[in-house]
Amino acid sequence: MYGLVNQAIRDMVVERFGVETWGDICALTGADELFLTMGQYPDELTFSLIESLCKLQGCESDVVLQNFGEYWIDYVAKNYQELFAMAGGDFVTFVKNLNSLHTRVAQMMPELQAPGFSISDAQEGRFVLHYYSQRDGMQPMIIGLFRGLGRRFATAVSLTYLEGKTEGLDHDCFQVEYSRHEDD
Template structure:
């Protein structure tokens, strides 16, 4: 998996649980304390080992940890730029959901070697969507689930999201939109961060 993704996992563990936890996790996963470099490629197994080691060290279910990772990616102030890149997907949450299909292409536009999970949105009713997520990382759907929950908040939409399990063709997330304009949401200033 791309170093940028691995480095976000590393950043999540370090910022959320502290340096000592990260050092334990890195050691258990057989990784040096400096961890991942953003612009290098790593074996998928290594990513898996890091996540498993973190779940073990923190005594948290792997799925819950992955979901927290997704939420962190959108809501941590240090990752404001990533939130912004996601917000470029659409003017509202539904618009954003529809932009998920092209997320891997957008990512490749910025970094040709970056492989994101394949996402396929299915609109079943105007207020119900099912998202198929396919990735070499087992449980990537939980990361997407956490990320979508945070993005719904970001857009000020009220939605209920649920992981409906894994199938051979991918993981499925159900999204029930209760109120697209539930709150103000967070401001998205196109002019961007300094």
């Protein structure tokens, strides 16, 4: 995984819990204090950063992954403003452009193992989201990512896990319900 992801985890921990907590996580995992954004690191390292944070906070890894997903939206919106803006100005357009967004990211990060997304059963205010990943265990992050997108686009968004890899499918499915805030 690109170091950008580990660096974002580090920044979230330092912002929310302080630099000492980050020091504790480095001690537990043997991770470096900082990461090269464009460097490649084993996926296991990223998962062990998450696990250590759970241990220190006494919470489930699902919760940490959800919170990180939400944080990731603001992180990339700030650090990759132009790419982010190109993907769309409202929730549904943006979701439909997630694959082309990662295709553009892959032009600067050629080793990217990007996620894939598709939509089915679209009706007014709802659709089924299909999330494809070469990795296992990232699906709780999707809930936080979509919470973050909802916040960004003034839209109330709720996700319910339907079925997925846990049930033997090759990808995860979520029911998405959304409604734009009236006064925005």
